[in-house]
Amino acid sequence: MSRPPAASTVLSFEEARRVVEQQAALIRAIRIQSSKTESVDLLASAGRVLSERVTADRDLPPFPRSTRDGYAVRSADLSALPAILEVIGEIKAGERLDRIPASIAGGQTASIMTGAPVPAGADAVVMVEYTAPLNHRIEGHRVEITRSVAPGENIVPRGAEAREGALLLDRGFRLNPAAIALAASVGKSRLPVYKRPRVAVLTTGDEIVDIEATPGPTQIRNSNSFSLAAQIQQAGGEPLLLPIAPDELQGLRSLIAEGLKSDLLLLTGGVSMGRYDLVEQALSEMQAEFFFTGAKIQPGRPVVFGRCVPETSAVGTPAGDRPGTYFFGLPGNPVSTMVTFELFARPVLEALAGQAPRSLVFLHARLKKEIRVKTGLQRFLPAILSGEFDHAGVELVPWQGSGDIAAIARATCYLVIPADRECLAAGEWVAVMKSD
Ligand code: AMP
Ligand code: MG
DSSP states (O other), X not given: OBSSTTXXXXXXXXXXXXXXXXXXXXXXXXXXGGOOEEEEEGGGOTTOBBSSOEEOSSOBSSSOEEXXXXXXXXXXXXXXXXXXXXXXXXXXXXXXXXXXXXXXXTTEEEEEOTTOBOXXXXXXXXXXXXXXXXXXXXXXXXXXXXXXXXXXXXXXXXXXXXXXXXXXXXXXXXXXXXXXXXXHHTTOSEEEEEOOOEEEEEEBOTTEEXXXXXXXTTOEEXXXXXXXXXXXXXXXXXXXXXXOBOSSHHHHHHHHHHHTTSSEEEEESOXXXXXXXXXXXXXXXTTOEEEESEESEESOTTOEEEEEOOSBOTTOOBGGGSOOEEEEEEOSSHHHHHHHIIIIIHHHHHHHTTOOOOOOOOEEEEESSOEEOOSSSEEEEEEEEEOOGGGOEEEEOOOSSTTOHHHHHHOSEEEEEOTTOSEEOTTOEEEEEEOX
C-alpha cells in the first residue's frame, strides 16, 4: 500500500486477486450489518442477494414420498418371486389422509403414484414395470410382482431433504432459479434482499465523446461506460454514469469527488504511462490509498485498485467517519476494461451487494491451434468456445489488440494463459473463463 503511489505496486495476477478478495472480505465484515435491505416479489428476485435466511416451514418432504408409479410393499414380502400380493387401495398424489390405507400388512400392497404418500407398514415401492404382467394381469384385487426391492427403495422419507426449521438458503446467497424454487416450496412469495449498491462510472479522455454526439474525425465514442454498466448490472449493482472527464486535473478531481459519493467508483482510461494519464495523480492528491497500481496481466496491466475518503459523504458525514470508497482505475482499452472488471472489480462489487464470496471458475477445452507468447504476463485473450464434452475446443479470436471491440463482441470466453507458459500446443487442454 503506497500513498502516493510514487513506488508503483505491480502485482502478479494471483497476488492482485488475493488483495481484492481480502478487501472484499473486509467489506462483508464491516458493511453487511449496515447495508440497506428491501423486500421483493419472488418473481422479481432472480439475481438479487438474500439478506435473511430462508428456513423450512415444515419437513421436506412433508410425508414419505413415492418417487415412482408402482406398488407400495413390505420389501420382506418379495423374498420369493414372483410374489402375489393383495391390493388394498390406490393412492394418488395429493390423496386425502382418510383415503389412504392406515397400514400395509404382510401379503398386502397398495397401488401408488409418483408424489403420493407411502402408507405405514410399506417400506418400499416396486415400479409398475415390474408388476407382471402389467395392469391387465391384476386379478381382482391381486397383483403379481416379479422384482424384489431393497428397504427404502423409491421412497424419500419424511424430512430427508430438510427438517422443519432447517436452514435452506443463507443470507448472502445470490438467487438463482433453483433457490427461487426452494423459496417457493416453503411459501415465500416475497424475499428480503440487499439493496443494489450504486456504482459510479467515470470515463476519462479528451478524445471520448457521448454516443449522442457526432464524433469529430479524431474522436471516439464512449463505449466503456456502457459495457461497464452492463457488467455492473449483471454483478448486482446499479450503474450511475458520470459525465466524461477531461484529461486535466481539476475537472478530473471534481468528477472523482462526485463519483466517491457512490458505493464504488470505476474509472476508465488515464491509468497508463502517457503524459495525459492523470487518474493516479488526481487520486493521490486526494489522499487515496493504493492497494496496487498494476497487475501482470494482458490485457489490463495498468489496472489500479484503491480506496479514497470522500471530502464529504453524500449525506454530509465528515470524511473521518467513513471507511472510504473503493475505486478501480481500469485501463481505457475496451477489452482491458471488460477483462479487469471481471477479474478485479466484480468481487468487490459482489461484496458490496452483500453476496457471499465466490471463486473464479475456469472451464477446460482443447486448444485448436498452437499459441506462442512471451512469458511474464498472465493472459486472458478473447476466444471462441465450440463443441461439447470431450470435443470442447477453443481458439483465439483474431484481433487488433485490446482496443478491438468488434473482436471481443465475437468472443464467447477468455482463453487463460499462465504467466510462465511460452507455448501452448494444439490439442492441449487449456483453461477458459466464460465471458457472458
Ligand atoms: P487510455 O487508457 O486512456 O490510455 O486509453 C486507451 C485507449 O482506450 C485509447 O485508445 C482510448 O481512446 C480508448 N478509450 C478510452 N476510454 C474509452 C471509452 N470510454 N470508450 C472507448 N474507448 C476508450
Ligand atoms: Mg486516455
